[in-house]
Amino acid sequence: xxxxxxxxxxxxxxxxxxxxxxxxxQYFKEASDQDKVWTIAILSHRRPPRPxxxxxxxxxxxxxxxxxxxLFEESCHIVGDLAETIALVVPSTEQGTDKxxxxxxxxxxxLKQKPETEKKKYLFQHWSVLDYYERFVFNKxxxxxxxxxxxxxxxxxxxxxxxxxxxxxxxxxxxxxxxxNRITFHHLVLEExxxxxxxxxxxxxxxxxxxxxxxxxxxxxxxxxxxxxxxxRCQVILRNDELFVWSRGEELVTDKYPEFEAFVGVVPxxxxxxxxxxxxxxxxxxxxxxxxxxxxxxxxxRSLLEKIPVKLKVYDLLEWKGKDVRDKSYLERRDILEAFYxxxxxxxxxxxPLLLSERMQFNSWDNVAQERGLSRExxxxxxxxxxxxxTYQVGRKKGDWWKWKVDPLTIDAVLTYAMRxxxxxxxxxxxxxxxxxxxxxxxxxxxxxxxxxxxxxxxKEFRQVDAWIKKNTLERFGPVRSVTPHHVFEIAxxxxxxxxxxxxxxxxxxxxxxxxxxxxxxxxxxSLDDLKxxxx
Amino acid sequence: xxxxxxxxxxxxxxxxxxDVYLDPWKPVDxxxxxxxxxxxxxxxHKKYITHHKNIPIVQHRIGEVxxxxxxxxxxxxxxxxKFSFHPAGHIVGSSQIRVEHKGEVxxxxxxxxxxxxxxxxxxxxxxCNTFITECTFGLPAFQWRPQQEVFDDIxxxxxxxxxxxxxxxxxxxxxxxxxxxxxxxxxxxGKIYTHGAVENxxxxxxxxxxxxxxHLITRETKKAELLGNIVVAPPSAHxxxxxxxxxxxxxxxxxxxxxxxxxxxxxxxxxxxxxxxxCDWKGLLETVEATxxxxxxxxxxxxxxxxxxxxxxxxxxxxxxxxxEGELSEINTSExxxxxxx
Numbered sequence: 001x002x003x004x005x006x007x008x009x010x011x012x013x014x015x016x017x018x019x020x021x022x023x024x025x026q027y028f029k030e031a032s033d034q035d036k037v038w039t040i041a042i043l044s045h046r047r048p049p050r051p052x053x054x055x056x057x058x059x060x061x062x063x064x065x066x067x068x069x070x071l072f073e074e075s076c077h078i079v080g081d082l083a084e085t086i087a088l089v090v091p092s093t094e095q096g097t098d099k100x101x102x103x104x105x106x107x108x109x110x111l112k113q114k115p116e117t118e119k120k121k122y123l124f125q126h127w128s129v130l131d132y133y134e135r136f137v138f139n140k141x142x143x144x145x146x147x148x149x150x151x152x153x154x155x156x157x158x159x160x161x162x163x164x165x166x167x168x169x170x171x172x173x174x175x176x177x178x179x180x181n182r183i184t185f186h187h188l189v190l191e192e193x194x195x196x197x198x199x200x201x202x203x204x205x206x207x208x209x210x211x212x213x214x215x216x217x218x219x220x221x222x223x224x225x226x227x228x229x230x231x232x233r234c235q236v237i238l239r240n241d242e243l244f245v246w247s248r249g250e251e252l253v254t255d256k257y258p259e260f261e262a263f264v265g266v267v268p269x270x271x272x273x274x275x276x277x278x279x280x281x282x283x284x285x286x287x288x289x290x291x292x293x294x295x296x297x298x299x300x301x302r303s304l305l306e307k308i309p310v311k312l313k314v315y316d317l318l319e320w321k322g323k324d325v326r327d328k329s330y331l332e333r334r335d336i337l338e339a340f341y342x343x344x345x346x347x348x349x350x351x352x353p354l355l356l357s358e359r360m361q362f363n364s365w366d367n368v369a370q371e372r373g374l375s376r377e378x379x380x381x382x383x384x385x386x387x388x389x390x391t392y393q394v395g396r397k398k399g400d401w402w403k404w405k406v407d408p409l410t411i412d413a414v415l416t417y418a419m420r421x422x423x424x425x426x427x428x429x430x431x432x433x434x435x436x437x438x439x440x441x442x443x444x445x446x447x448x449x450x451x452x453x454x455x456x457x458x459x460k461e462f463r464q465v466d467a468w469i470k471k472n473t474l475e476r477f478g479p480v481r482s483v484t485p486h487h488v489f490e491i492a493x494x495x496x497x498x499x500x501x502x503x504x505x506x507x508x509x510x511x512x513x514x515x516x517x518x519x520x521x522x523x524x525x526x527s528l529d530d531l532k533x534x535x536x
Numbered sequence: 537x538x539x540x541x542x543x544x545x546x547x548x549x550x551x552x553x554x555d556v557y558l559d560p561w562k563p564v565d566x567x568x569x570x571x572x573x574x575x576x577x578x579x580x581h582k583k584y585i586t587h588h589k590n591i592p593i594v595q596h597r598i599g600e601v602x603x604x605x606x607x608x609x610x611x612x613x614x615x616x617x618k619f620s621f622h623p624a625g626h627i628v629g630s631s632q633i634r635v636e637h638k639g640e641v642x643x644x645x646x647x648x649x650x651x652x653x654x655x656x657x658x659x660x661x662x663x664c665n666t667f668i669t670e671c672t673f674g675l676p677a678f679q680w681r682p683q684q685e686v687f688d689d690i691x692x693x694x695x696x697x698x699x700x701x702x703x704x705x706x707x708x709x710x711x712x713x714x715x716x717x718x719x720x721x722x723x724x725x726g727k728i729y730t731h732g733a734v735e736n737x738x739x740x741x742x743x744x745x746x747x748x749x750x751h752l753i754t755r756e757t758k759k760a761e762l763l764g765n766i767v768v769a770p771p772s773a774h775x776x777x778x779x780x781x782x783x784x785x786x787x788x789x790x791x792x793x794x795x796x797x798x799x800x801x802x803x804x805x806x807x808x809x810x811x812x813x814x815c816d817w818k819g820l821l822e823t824v825e826a827t828x829x830x831x832x833x834x835x836x837x838x839x840x841x842x843x844x845x846x847x848x849x850x851x852x853x854x855x856x857x858x859x860x861e862g863e864l865s866e867i868n869t870s871e872x873x874x875x876x877x878x
Contacts, residue, residue, distance in 0.1 A: 012797065013807045014786075067676050068848065074841050075677045080798050088677040088795060149801070426798030459802060476840075 003031055004039065004101045005133040011150055012133075020150060024158030033185035034102040040188070041180035043155040047144040048180075051111040052119050054082060054143060060120055061086040064127060077479040080426025083139030090127045090135070097130055108141060109181065147423065153395065163189060171203045171394055177252055201235040201246040202272065202318045202326065203394040207384065207401035214385070214404060215365040222388050224330065225360045225368055227380035228403055229313055230288050230495075231278035232295070236312055237319075238263060238271045245277075257310055258300065262352045266344060270322030273337075274392075275314035275357065281307060285379045288509060289497050314341070315357035315384075318392055326392035330400075333392070334359055375406045381494065382406045408492035409534050410514055411436065411526045414447055415487045418469045419480045421454060429469040429481070430454055430462050432513070434491055436504070438528040447485060448528055450504040451493070456513030465516075488520040489513050496534050504528055506535070541617075541635060541642050542668065544856040549644060549668070551635060554617035556585075558633055558644050561859040568619060570646025571630035572597060572711060575861045585612075587621045589629030589657075589744055593711065596740045608657065624648035625659030626813050627712030628741055634662050643827065644668040647862065649812065650819045653683060655719050655745055656712075667829035672814040672862030673792050674834070674842030680792070680816040683720070690809055691722040693788065698726055698764035703782045707771045707789040707805070710737045712813050714768050715747060717790060721766060723748050729762060731769035731778070753781065774803065792816070814862060824851070836860040 010023040028036055041047075062072035072089065079085040111122055123142075130138055140146050156174065160167040173189060176199055210217075217223060233248040243264050245254045254260070257277065267273075279286035279294065290308050294300070317337040318326050325333055341356045362368045372383045382405035390400035413434035421430035431454040435447035457465065465487070474482045492514040499507035506528075543550045548560025548567075556566040563580030570576050570586075572593030577586070579598045586594060588605025595603070606612060608631075611620045621631035626647040635642045643664040652658040690706070697704045708714045710733040718738065721728055728750045730738065735752040751757075753767065762782055771789060773779055792812030793799040800808035814837075815823060824832055824846065832853040834843045839855040846853035 015801075015804050015806045065676060068845075071676060071841065071845055075675050078675060078838070079677050079796055084797060085677060088679070422798075424798045424801035426796055428798075428802070 001097050001099055001101050001104055001134055001137070003027065004035065005131070005137045007039075008137055008148060009133045011148060017154065020154060021158045021161065024150070024155060025161040028159055028162035032100065032102070035100055036185050037180050037183060037188055038101055038105050040155065040159065040174060042141070042146050043150055044152045044174055045146070046178075046180060047146060048105055048109055048141070049112055050142065050144045051108045052123065052142055056116070056119070057082065057086065057123070057139075057142065060123055061090055061127070064124055065089045065091065073478075077420055078427050080420060080422040083136060083143050083145075086127070086139045087132055087136040092127060092131070092135060093129050094131045095129050097126075097134060104138065105141065106181070159189070165189070167394075172200065175203065175250055176200045176246075198239050198242065199237065199244045199252070201237060201244070201250075202324075202392075204233065204235070204248055204274070205393045205401060206396040207403045208396060208398050210385070210402045210404045214368065214402075217385065217402065220362055220365050220368065223361075223368075224334075224386050224388055225362065225371060226315055226357050226384045226386065227375065227378055228382045228384045228405065229276040229278055229357065230379065230381045231276040231291055231310075231313070234275060234277045234312065235318070236260060236263065236267075236273045236275070236314075238267045238269055239322075240269060241265070247277075256294065256297065256300065258305070259310055259353045260312065263354070266348055266352050267354075268321070268340075270319060271340075272317070272319035273312065273314045274316035274318055275312045277310050278313055278355075279308050280311055281309075287379065287495065287497060289495075289507070309353065311353040311355050313355045313357045315359075316392060329389045329391065330386050331388045372404060372406060408494055408514070409496060409508075410490050410492045411531055411534075412488050412517055412520060412524065413450065413491050414485045414522045414525045415465075415483060415489060416447055416449060416485055417480055417482050418465075425454075425462070428462060429466045430457075432465075432489075434489065434511075435485075436526055436528045436531055438504075448504050450502070450506060450528065450531060451491060451508050451511040453489075453491060453511045453513050456492075457516065461516055485522050488517040488522060488525050490515050490517055496531070498535065504531075506531055541637050541640055541666070542644070544858070549858070551614075551617060553637055554614035554619075556614055556617075556619075557581075558635075559646060559860070566614075568633055569594065570624065570633055570644065571627055573627070573647070575859060576646055585619075587629050587631045590631070591629075592740050592744070593629060593737075596737070597711075608660070622660045622662050623657040625650060625653070625656055628656050628715070628744055630656065632660075632662060634664070640665055642666045642668065643829075645670055647672070647814055647860075648823075649815050650823060651680070651683060653716050653813070655716050661823070661826050663828050665829060666831040666833065667824060667827045668833045668835060668856075669820065669824060670814065670836050670860065670862060671820055671834050671839060671842040672837035673812060673816055674820055674838040676817045678792060678795055678812075678816045679818065680810065680812060683811065686790075686809055686811045687720040690717070690720075690788070690790070690811075691725060693786075693807060693809075694721070694766050695725050697786045701763065701784070703762050703764065703785040704766040705773075705779060705782055705785050705787045706766055706768050707774055707787065708768065708791070710734045710770045713790060713811075714738065714770070715741055715745065716811075716813070717768055718747050718750060719745070721748070721768075726765040727751055729753050729757070729765055729767045731767070731773050733770045733773075734768050757781070759783070771803075774805065837862050 007027045011020050062069045076082055076085045111119055126138055156167050156170050160170050235246045237244040241264055243260055245257055245260055247253050279290035281290050293308055317333045320336055375382050385402045385404055387400040413436050415432050416435045417433035418429040419431040421428055433449055433452050435449045437445055438448040440446050469483050472484045491511050493508040493511040495509040497507050539552050547562035547564055549558040556568055557564045558568050559570050559576045560567050561578055565582045567581040568585045572590050577594050584601055584603040591603055591605045606621050608623055609620055611618050618636040620634045622634055624630040624632045624646055626649055633644045641664040643662050647670050648659055650659045694704045708717050714734040715738055718728055730750045730752055738750060759781055767782055787805045788807035788809055789805050790809040790811040792814055794808030795810045830852055832846050832851050834855045835858045843853040843855050
């Protein structure tokens with residue numbers, strides 16, 4: 001633990017990526033094998049189940065600190081992180097520990113099953129002796145959210161530096177389902193074994209957004225376009241008559257979408273498809289909102305399956321006849337994919353929930369732009385542009401794939417409530433609620449809340465708004481403050497749908513701040529009717 | 537109801553009996569000033585009364601004004617009200633202001649800390665009936681370590697950077713924090729360089745305190761001579777073109793706010809040292825108790841939270857809105873940014 005806490009302290013004490021990579025790779029050279037495995041697990045979001053819920057953590061931390069719970073809660077809102085607040089508030093002898101990271105994690109795994117009195121004893125015992133960074137890490141391990149400015153990519157880079165294994169290969173090895181408590185470092189990272197790879201997906205190839213004029217991508221003949229579907233990016237794997245469905249977040253979601261069981265026996269073994277999982281209520285393509293009724297449900301009822309069935313709109317082929325085909329060109333992969341799709345659909349008469357994402361070729365960038373203009377009608381988010389001779393690469397890379405989304409919908413709204421942010425925005429009011437004008441029954445104009453947003457401003461702008469909020473607070477409701485309606489912001493969002501859950505009667509998808517309209521007075525903000533008119 | 541000895545008005549804290557203001561934020565005829573930071577000693581008053589060590593600071597900041605100085609504990613009477621200055625331990629020349637009338641005693645702290653920092657005159661406890669206190673860090677999440685430990689860390693960080701061939705850039709407010717840092721930096725490691733704002737203020741304070749030599753960075757300063765040394769600069773220098781001269785450099789800020797990881801991360805600073813010229817949570821509570829005050833008024837910082845807790849402890853506590861800012865300027869919005877949001 002000492003070593004790991006020291007690592008976190010070092011990572012925390014620098015803002016430079018190179019220094020972080022250096023510290024991590026040094027750690028990977030020096031730590032024990034089992035600590036390494038756990039470190040990889042933690043930094044790739046494979047956290048152990050939470051042994052103590054946060055309500056108990058809060059109550060006990062306040063108790064040990066001898067402060068009332070409301071005071072602990074207030075501190076928590078201001079610090080912006082539970083693990084950090086506990087580490088700051090509880091009294092400790094700061095003497096530290098000699099137990100290893102692995103030992104701690106095993107204790108925590110066992111702790112989950114224990115009665116509350118033992119949990120409390122365990123926490124008090126450690127909170128009172130660990131030093132600050134150990135305490136912080138200890139709490140982070142318990143609360144389970146280990147976001148400390150080290151991405152999985154950065155961790156992989158450091159591991160590659162320490163082991164000499166290529167980053168792409170490491171990314172592949174670290175994917176999928178593995179249990180840090182049952183796997184050795186040798187097995188996970190160093191060893192080559194074919195049988196491990198049965199369920200393993202390939203790292204997704206991700207695209208950046210088009211930055212400049214799209215025509216700067218060069219000759220349009222070298223490019224294909226597909227619609228960018230608004231569902232869940234998935235890899236569907238068929239090997240040894242077994243089906244595995246992986247989401248982009250590296251989550252195995254096979255059980256959530258039983259529709260795809262129909263692929264077994266139809267899609268040949270040794271096939272890996274890359275595509276978009278989409279909802280088809282009433283036989284037509286639905287919205288992301290439809291899909292949300294399926295996400296997060298563990299038990300899927302028959303009626304829900306009938307109401308919102310899903311299909312895979314496939315756009316790429318990564319493995320064919322048991323061979324990795326990612327090195328073939330996009331056009332070659334599409335040729336195999338399209339032939340396979342045609343044959344399968346012919347023999348099955350469309351019985352499996354599989355659709356092909358249409359590949360389009362245009363003779364001018366203007367025509368591509370025209371197609372992009374049809375995106376909202378076609379329920380897509382815009383276009384994907386793929387270079388015809390591109391291989392299927394690892395992670396987010398510039399050059400061969402680009403996403404060219406439609407411009408978001410926008411509306412001018414008034415800032416009405418604010419809440420403090422978390423992490424690097426702790427103690428700063430950065431989470432805002434926005435309202436639009438409406439008329440009440442008496443015919444008076446009033447502001448009605450319609451969306452929350454917490455991204456889109458620069459750090460400097462956030463600091464300015466924060467300072468203004470602190471001076472113009474009307475009322476406080478716990479962490480939330482209502483403010484004088486004064487500032488107008490342009491809010492962008494991806495989609496809009498009627499909603500019974502929202503007071504405004506509309507739900508917007510991914511609202512964010514586009515810009516601060518200092519030039520506008522609140523009277524010039526849009527109305528709720530303006531917003532509703534955007535619903536297709 | 538009789539008028540309280542000190543009232544909170546739109547211009548500042550007002551003593552009606554004596555017709556004077558304490559640290560007013562709007563121009564007034566007669567102002568009694570606790571210390572030299574911008575939010576406490578403002579421009580435009582007709583007459584300033586302050587501790588004599590604060591005079592050069594006020595004159596440096598706002599020019600020639602009508603100002604008179606007093607000693608610690610020296611009582612002066614205005615219309616039958618007795619006033620005196622007592623060390624607040626915040627920065628050089630910082631005072632608490634004691635106000636006495638007909639046996640009733642009020643103390644206004646301005647800003648204060650109880651730890652002896654080796655630069656400023658140490659805090660003196662003053663018994664009173666009503667205690668007007670700041671609570672910039674009035675939250676249990678703020679617990680300071682002894683300054684010696686923090687300076688050991690800072691010096692170790694400097695030595696480490698030097699061994700890696702890098703320049704250390706340490707940010708701290710030019711009045712107060714900068715001199716405290718300079719005083720305790722270990723000059724056996726290397727030389728101390730300064731930003732203009734820090735150097736000017738340090739020059740003003742040199743006659744009052746004993747400080748190691750510093751070297752102003754000018755146009756003529758060579759990049760190579762900075763290497764491995766430490767540069768003390770105001771927080772506003774971070775992200776400016778001025779700092780490019782220090783490449784390769786590592787940055788750190790010394791402030792109470794650095795207790796929070798988020799505060800450091802959003803400023804994109806490498807390292808944070810938790811070092812404040814204000815009291816931590818325990819320091820505030822201990823002081824409030826030791827003054828023996830029945831009434832406590834919280835003026836700036838986490839006033840709602842701190843006063844609520846004091847009430848739970850049985851004090852007659854309340855908050856008053858003022859325009860004091862505590863240590864915020866060290867990490868948060870600059871005055872310029874703030875005015876842009878109005």
